[in-house]
Amino acid sequence: MEQLFFVIFAGIALIGAVNLLLRRNPLYAALSLLTTMAALTGLYIMLKAYFIAVIQVIIYAGAIVVLFLFVIMLFNIRAVERQTDRRGYLKWLALPFAIILIGQFLYIVRLFEENPTPVGTEIGFTEAVGRKLFTAYLLPFELTSVLILAAIIGAVVLAQKE
Amino acid sequence: MVTEAMWTVLQQVPNQARTWQGFIDALLKKGINDFILLSFLLFAIGVAGVLTRRNILIIFMSIELILNAANLNFIAFTRYWQMSGRLSEHMGHVFTIFIIVVAAAEAVIGLGIVIALYRNRQTVAIDEIDLLKW
Numbered sequence: 681m682e683q684l685f686f687v688i689f690a691g692i693a694l695i696g697a698v699n700l701l702l703r704r705n706p707l708y709a710a711l712s713l714l715t716t717m718a719a720l721t722g723l724y725i726m727l728k729a730y731f732i733a734v735i736q737v738i739i740y741a742g743a744i745v746v747l748f749l750f751v752i753m754l755f756n757i758r759a760v761e762r763q764t765d766r767r768g769y770l771k772w773l774a775l776p777f778a779i780i781l782i783g784q785f786l787y788i789v790r791l792f793e794e795n796p797t798p799v800g801t802e803i804g805f806t807e808a809v810g811r812k813l814f815t816a817y818l819l820p821f822e823l824t825s826v827l828i829l830a831a832i833i834g835a836v837v838l839a840q841k842e
Numbered sequence: 843m844v845t846e847a848m849w850t851v852l853q854q855v856p857n858q859a860r861t862w863q864g865f866i867d868a869l870l871k872k873g874i875n876d877f878i879l880l881s882f883l884l885f886a887i888g889v890a891g892v893l894t895r896r897n898i899l900i901i902f903m904s905i906e907l908i909l910n911a912a913n914l915n916f917i918a919f920t921r922y923w924q925m926s927g928r929l930s931e932h933m934g935h936v937f938t939i940f941i942i943v944v945a946a947a948e949a950v951i952g953l954g955i956v957i958a959l960y961r962n963r964q965t966v967a968i969d970e971i972d973l974l975k976w
Binding site: 686690691694696697700701703706709712713716717720723724727728729732735736739740743744747748750751752755757778781785788789796808809812813816817820826827828830831834835838839841 | 875876891
């Protein structure tokens, strides 16, 4: 049953990602990204990371992708694709890098072949993650607020008319 | 299960008799390797999007896809190693929260740059934005 759900969610996520790669219109690409993120939410719930799943829906799907959609719709950005392959020989660099990446992946898979079975304790609830976040990781959390403040000021400065 | 099956097939190529039985057996096992495989594929698709597309908005979306792949990796490793004592129980979750926050800030700044760029140049194609290339 769990394998079935994994295959379904992973398939939806991969279809969304490939659709994002193939679409010309950025509006449809953003909707494909939304599909991928919704499917990843199901995978997070399968991995007992409930709080991360909620955060994924609220922030990623609800804020970031909607921000993309706002920009695309407000400025009426259409598809711009005019293939100019000026450096076609660089295409052949993809092969060695792909081999390196697949080799790394197989190496990692071989390292964890023994498959540690997950224990039954439920982790990832809001209380546990929040307790950790506000005690052990308090300083990075506060520094994150500084980062967000910098992002707000930067967005206001960048988006204003001169 | 998928990667287990792949690895089983790769291991059992010499003795051809048990290959498909091993494939089916491995397909029914559930492991961390599937999540690593899915994360790997999402990362590869994201990198392909960054490298091949010309629309700067789609490049941003591909970057978000790469960050999502990293998040999935963190969550999977946290889930499967929580009791082994090598990692803190919620370290992956906390790190994922930080990644999401940084991704939000990055999206805000990047879209602000896109808006300013589109207002000045009326284009979002990255090879037409080449004033710094002279």
